[in-house]
Amino acid sequence: xxxxxxxxxxxxxTVIGKxxxxxxxxxxxxxxxxxxxxxxxxGTAPAFYRIPVTxxxxxxxxxxxxxxxxTVVLRFVPRVPSQESYxxxxxxxxxxxxxxQSLEAFKALxxxxxxxxxxxxxxxxxxxxxxxxxxxxxSVYSANKDAYIQYITxxxxxxxxxxxx
Amino acid sequence: xxxxxxxxxxAANWTNTELFGxxxxxxxxxxxxxxxxxxxxxPPSTASEVILNNVTRxxxxxxxxxxxxxxxxxxxxxxxxxxxxxxxxxFSAFITRMLxxxxxxxxxxxxxxxxxxxxxxxxxxxxxVCLMNVQTRKLVLHIHANNVRYSYFLFSTRQxxxxxxxxxx
Numbered sequence: 001x002x003x004x005x006x007x008x009x010x011x012x013x014t015v016i017g018k019x020x021x022x023x024x025x026x027x028x029x030x031x032x033x034x035x036x037x038x039x040x041x042x043g044t045a046p047a048f049y050r051i052p053v054t055x056x057x058x059x060x061x062x063x064x065x066x067x068x069x070x071t072v073v074l075r076f077v078p079r080v081p082s083q084e085s086y087x088x089x090x091x092x093x094x095x096x097x098x099x100x101q102s103l104e105a106f107k108a109l110x111x112x113x114x115x116x117x118x119x120x121x122x123x124x125x126x127x128x129x130x131x132x133x134x135x136x137x138x139s140v141y142s143a144n145k146d147a148y149i150q151y152i153t154x155x156x157x158x159x160x161x162x163x164x165x
Numbered sequence: 166x167x168x169x170x171x172x173x174x175x176a177a178n179w180t181n182t183e184l185f186g187x188x189x190x191x192x193x194x195x196x197x198x199x200x201x202x203x204x205x206x207x208p209p210s211t212a213s214e215v216i217l218n219n220v221t222r223x224x225x226x227x228x229x230x231x232x233x234x235x236x237x238x239x240x241x242x243x244x245x246x247x248x249x250x251x252x253x254x255x256f257s258a259f260i261t262r263m264l265x266x267x268x269x270x271x272x273x274x275x276x277x278x279x280x281x282x283x284x285x286x287x288x289x290x291x292x293x294v295c296l297m298n299v300q301t302r303k304l305v306l307h308i309h310a311n312n313v314r315y316s317y318f319l320f321s322t323r324q325x326x327x328x329x330x331x332x333x334x
Contacts, residue, residue, distance in 0.1 A: 013181055013184050014179050015307075020281055038309065040311055043241050061284075070188045076196060093217070100264075104211060
């Protein structure tokens with residue numbers, strides 16, 4: 001019973017799961033490693049996270065297997081004069097000053113560490129794959145527009161006479 | 166944990182089992198390590214002196230940010246078993262706006278739907294508050310508004326137990 005309570009009271013798994021969904025949204029085609037920043041708010045008391053999501057972890061979650069590489073998530077809970085009163089959050093002036101300072105530092109960290117503030121990935125990516133109808137399909141993915149902009153289909157059977165000639 | 170049973174579930178239902186199952190470990194660090202700074206001191210706050218020096222809303226003229234800060238604090242005030250926690254996401258969105266997280270082509274969104282593939286299924290979820298760069302169309306930050314009153318990593322099991330029994334007395 002207590003283990004179950006510990007599980008449901010800890011926000012970390014949910015925060016990490018949502019970071020993985022962010023990774024999926026940010027990288028639909030090109031799976032490049034990212035460090036996802038996140039905050040968990042308990043009332044007015046935050047806990048800060050830096051969640052590294054790698055293609056290996058993402059593939060393990062997608063395929064449902066145990067990844068060999070360990071993922072270490074960093075968590076920072078601001079140190080306030082009385083840690084027992086931390087969940088009072090910004091009600092206390094001492095806590096409020098430290099929490100606001102931490103939020104400022106986190107904002108600076110995001111702009112410094114997170115590469116997503118500037119477009120760094122290439123815009124157009126060509127992705128060849130084969131669909132169930134046995135056609136070769138080239139998808140052209142635009143990273144900036146975050147959408148597939150064109151599909152080029154080459155029918156395999158239409159090409160066979162040419163290939164056999 | 167390689168043989169840990171795994172099933173597709175949305176992030177809201179993730180527990181420590183998923184973390185063990187996918188070899189994820191959470192480590193608590195200090196400010197210097199987390200913020201990659203040389204000194205353990207945090208930078209000074211840019212919030213107004215009215216916010217930093219008054220517990221409750223003072224009399225007199227206030228700016229819009231100051232007024233809303235005290236109003237949100239009143240709403241989210243974490244009194245046990247008071248349903249103020251439903252305003253946590255709204256407060257989170259407000260505080261990010263107040264601290265200008267939405268500079269540099271970023272916008273703040275609430276309840277944004279997202280999905281990701283997990284064990285050959287697609288699971289869907291909602292980000293309580295998130296920050297999106299509108300130029301790159303990428304999500305930069307997400308804030309999880311906790312709807313559970315007590316957190317395991319801050320409270321001992323004894324304290325959690327006591328509070329739970331209070332609810333039945």
